[in-house]
Amino acid sequence: MGRTVDYYLAPQSPWAYLGHQRLADILQRSGATVRVMPIDLGGKVFPISGGLPLGQRAPQRQAYRLVELQRFSAHLNAPLNLKPKYFPVGGDDAARLIIAADLAQGASAAMKMAGAILAACWAQERNMADEKVLAELLTEQGLPAALLERSHSQAVQERYESYTQAAIDAGVFGAPSYVVDGEIFWGQDRLDFVERVLTH
Numbered sequence: 001m002g003r004t005v006d007y008y009l010a011p012q013s014p015w016a017y018l019g020h021q022r023l024a025d026i027l028q029r030s031g032a033t034v035r036v037m038p039i040d041l042g043g044k045v046f047p048i049s050g051g052l053p054l055g056q057r058a059p060q061r062q063a064y065r066l067v068e069l070q071r072f073s074a075h076l077n078a079p080l081n082l083k084p085k086y087f088p089v090g091g092d093d094a095a096r097l098i099i100a101a102d103l104a105q106g107a108s109a110a111m112k113m114a115g116a117i118l119a120a121c122w123a124q125e126r127n128m129a130d131e132k133v134l135a136e137l138l139t140e141q142g143l144p145a146a147l148l149e150r151s152h153s154q155a156v157q158e159r160y161e162s163y164t165q166a167a168i169d170a171g172v173f174g175a176p177s178y179v180v181d182g183e184i185f186w187g188q189d190r191l192d193f194v195e196r197v198l199t200h
Helices: 014-030 041-049 059-076 092-105 107-122 131-140 146-150 154-170 188-199
Strands: 004-009 033-038 177-180 183-186
Touching: 004 014, 004 154, 014 033, 014 059, 014 107, 014 188, 033 092, 033 107, 033 154, 041 154, 092 107, 092 131, 092 146, 092 154, 107 131, 131 146, 177 188, 183 188
Parallel strands: 004 033
Antiparallel strands: 004 177, 177 183
16 A cells, blocks of 8 residues: 555544554554654644643533543543543653654554553553653553653654644644645544545
8 A cells, every 4th residue: 555644643632542543453454654743732733723722722612522532432442531630741751752662663662652651641540741650651562661761862852843843834733633645634533534545
């Protein structure tokens, strides 16, 4: 096939959590490759795309978000804490660790690390902004402990900034977003369309 999915995610997104394993399954079925591209959604993308942090959204939107999360959690049989102990939480360190895994061992390691971080926040009541938790997640995924130190490198920071800029340039305004051949699919509820594009 030779198709590639640009996977723009924010590590603290419950929607990325709900879609992550399904994306992995679609990639396997379709033979497509993935570029795992964590982005600074709240700090850089929202301010220029009209997005608002959760706490600043209208009460109706906040209430409906909880309904939808519950709905998809049940539908997908994916355990989810609607109001995790550690949320809101900063995603920058987790994003950089995903990138460090990618630079060291490739997209499959980045996908594993992203999945572990998302589950830590949304299913396991763990603080992904805590270095100790990130170190534990590396061990659990069988990845080198040294990646934590590497995640603080200039190279990783530059890649994080370049992914964020790439998202802005591509017209991405929310996460997760999946981009195939320049076409944006926003949200895990669009994964059926992603699979269609990859398999037709």
